[in-house]
Amino acid sequence: MSSTPSLAARPARSKSKTLATWLAFLGGPLGLHRFYLYGLGDWMGWLLPVPTALGIYGIERVQQLGQDDQLSWFLIPLLGFSMAGCALRAILYGLTDIRQWNLHFNPGQPAETxxxxxxxxxxxxxxxxxxxxxxxxxxxxxxxxQHYFEYQVQEARKISQ
Structure with missing residues (x-):
C-alpha cells in the first residue's frame, strides 16, 4: 500500500480572499472567480461570459455599422454592467471579514486561517x-x-412631420 493519502482524504486547499478579489476584478466577466471559489461545475461561472461576449459583439457592430445600430445600443451596456457587477463582487470579497470568509470558503479550517x-x-x-x-x-x-433619448427625439421628429 502506498503511504500517500487518497484524493478524498486530502484536505481542500484554502481559498485566498486576495486571489478571489483580483480574479473577480480582472477575470470576473469570464467567471474566473466563480470557478476558483466553487469549481468548474458552477453554472453562474459558465453564464458570466455570455453578457461579456454579447457586449463585445455590440462593440464590433458599432465599428462595422456605425452608432445608429440600435441592437448595439442594447448589447454594449451588457458588457459594462457585467464588468461593474464583477467589480462590485471584488469589493465584497475584499471587505469580507476573515471569520466569515473562512467559514464560507474554508470550512473545517480554523477561523483565523x-x-x-x-x-x-x-x-x-x-x-x-x-x-x-x-x-x-x-x-x-x-x-x-444617451442613445435612448436620441432615439426618442428621432421618433418625435417623425411624428411631428
Missing part, C-alpha cells in the same frame, strides 16, 4: 475595483440613456 486575511494586495484590488467599476457603470448608464 491566513487565506482569509486582508492584505495590502487585497486593499489595492478593492480600491481599483471601486474606481474602475464605478467608471464603467456610469459610462454604461450614460451610453444607454
Amino acid at each position: 491566513a487565506a482569509g486575511q486582508t492584505r495590502w494586495a487585497t486593499i489595492f484590488g478593492v480600491a481599483l475595483a471601486l474606481m474602475v467599476g464605478a467608471t464603467v457603470l456610469m459610462a454604461s448608464i450614460a451610453y444607454s440613456f
Whole structure:
C-alpha cells in the first residue's frame, strides 16, 4: 500500500480572499472567480461570459455599422454592467471579514486561517475595483440613456412631420 493519502482524504486547499478579489476584478466577466471559489461545475461561472461576449459583439457592430445600430445600443451596456457587477463582487470579497470568509470558503479550517486575511494586495484590488467599476457603470448608464433619448427625439421628429 502506498503511504500517500487518497484524493478524498486530502484536505481542500484554502481559498485566498486576495486571489478571489483580483480574479473577480480582472477575470470576473469570464467567471474566473466563480470557478476558483466553487469549481468548474458552477453554472453562474459558465453564464458570466455570455453578457461579456454579447457586449463585445455590440462593440464590433458599432465599428462595422456605425452608432445608429440600435441592437448595439442594447448589447454594449451588457458588457459594462457585467464588468461593474464583477467589480462590485471584488469589493465584497475584499471587505469580507476573515471569520466569515473562512467559514464560507474554508470550512473545517480554523477561523483565523491566513487565506482569509486582508492584505495590502487585497486593499489595492478593492480600491481599483471601486474606481474602475464605478467608471464603467456610469459610462454604461450614460451610453444607454444617451442613445435612448436620441432615439426618442428621432421618433418625435417623425411624428411631428
